[in-house]
Amino acid sequence: MDKISVIGLTLGLAAILLGQYMEGGHIGSLLQFTAFMIVMGGTIGAVMLQSRLSDFTAGVRMVKWVFVPPKHDFRRVLATLVNWGQQARRGGLLSLEAYLGGEKDPYVKRGLAMLVDGAEPDTIRRSMELDIDAFETRSRAAAKIWESAGGYAPTIGILGAVMGLIHVMENLTDPSKLGAGIAVAFVATIYGVGSANLIFLPISNKLRNHISIEIRRREMLLEGLVTIANGENPRMLENKLAGFIL
Template identity: 35%
Template sequence: MDPATLIGIALAFIIVVVVNVMEGGNPMAMILIPPMLLVFGGTLVICLAGGTMGDAKLAMQGMVKAFTSPAPSAAQLVPELVTLADKARREGLLALEDYVADLDDPFLVKALTMAIDGTDPEELRDILEAEVHAKKAETKQAAKFWTAAGGYAPTIGIVGTVMGLIHVLEQLAQPEKLGHLIAGAFVATLWGVLSANALFLPLGARITRLGELEVAQMELVIEGVGALQAGSNPRLVAQRLRSLLPASQREEEAA
């Protein structure tokens, strides 16, 4: 698990609470169920209205993944692919059948299985690249849901504030209640802006980033299996795969 998202979001809310206390406020004054229900509930159902049930399911899966999944690293696959290339060059592709069951990456397992079955290299590349395209589309849609939520939430918060101010105007005959009511009215705006910038938009960005890392890993597998099918020298395979890695991941792979 990569805790960056959990740490970042938690710290953002903690900082807001700490600053509120430093300014003499009461954090419990921000915990009002009606404005929170309006902002969070209203934002999510509006996002649902802008897509399909399948989109919402992808978004929920993306949210769970954002908080719980480790960040994929293509560098970790390089030694594995080089070892497989060496084995295939010395003993042939069929010799890799015994190794497939021990692999953890489902995409690599699929690619190797198809290569062992004798799939034409060009056809295999087309099939695998189609999966990469599907992964990009899936990631884009999941991230879009939360990015849209980040756009809707502040406006929903303003709607809540307007509703609260209407209630304030209804109580003008009781001046002693006005301060409390006005403060409560602005809680909706607070939650709208805070949820957008400290939760929804970071979630969208995290899902996008995880998708980019997964795609990079899949593209590395395509290149590695292609070289493996061609019977390339393992040293050349290693150099080719390392050239596809960002500088930081090359250092990680070397280490």
């Protein structure tokens, strides 16, 4: 569990609600289903319109990274590569075939299989670089739906505010309906701006950060496997890859 994400989200929402209370307002006045429906429904619809289905669904699934991020243990990766390098020096590249069955990461398994099959270092590099490029393109397209939501939400909030004011203008002769219209107008703006800056944009930035770290991990693996393919000393491998450790 990423504690700082939980604390950040809780602190942001609590600050708004506490500020409303300290100003003498009622927290319940911020709960307007109509405004919520306008802003969230409009924002989701706009994001779906601009996105491919695969990108949209991948972006929704990826949001779990905000609270349960993928593990990026660079020291463990380094230790594994050094161990493989030592094993390859002792028993040859074919001796690494024993590690294929226990490897669950498709990216690592593919690179290790090429290494065992005796592929040239340049071939391994090109193939794994293409894999990294494809991963980056897919992942950033998926994460972009949250950035897009952060851009659309404030505008949809303003749209909701205008709709609320139109409702007010249509019922100037009936004071009993003015309160609801005004509430929707202002609360819709709060929902739009608040959701963009407290939820959507932070989620987008967090996901992009995790994607960058995963790309760095894959680049570390790439360099390690190519170094092993070149038959370099495991100590040289360790020194070369130490700079990848975050």
